[in-house]
Amino acid sequence: MKQIRFICPVLLCAVLLALSSCKETNADRLKAMCGHWESVMNRPSFTIFESADGYKVTMQ
Numbered sequence: 001m002k003q004i005r006f007i008c009p010v011l012l013c014a015v016l017l018a019l020s021s022c023k024e025t026n027a028d029r030l031k032a033m034c035g036h037w038e039s040v041m042n043r044p045s046f047t048i049f050e051s052a053d054g055y056k057v058t059m060q
Contacts, residue, residue, distance in 0.1 A: 030055050 038045040
């Protein structure tokens with residue numbers, strides 16, 4: 001019975017930590033997309049970057 005009393009809170013904490021780490025926001029996605037992107041199908045390359053006004057795209 002002592003093992004069950006110990007295991008239940010530990011499992012609950014593990015589940016809560018796992019669920020809280022899965023939250024991804026749009027800002028996180030945009031930051032991950034920043035950088036230089038090159039096309040593989042002869043289309044223009046572009047760069048996504050963050051500025052004071054928000055995120056911007058330049059085509060090259």
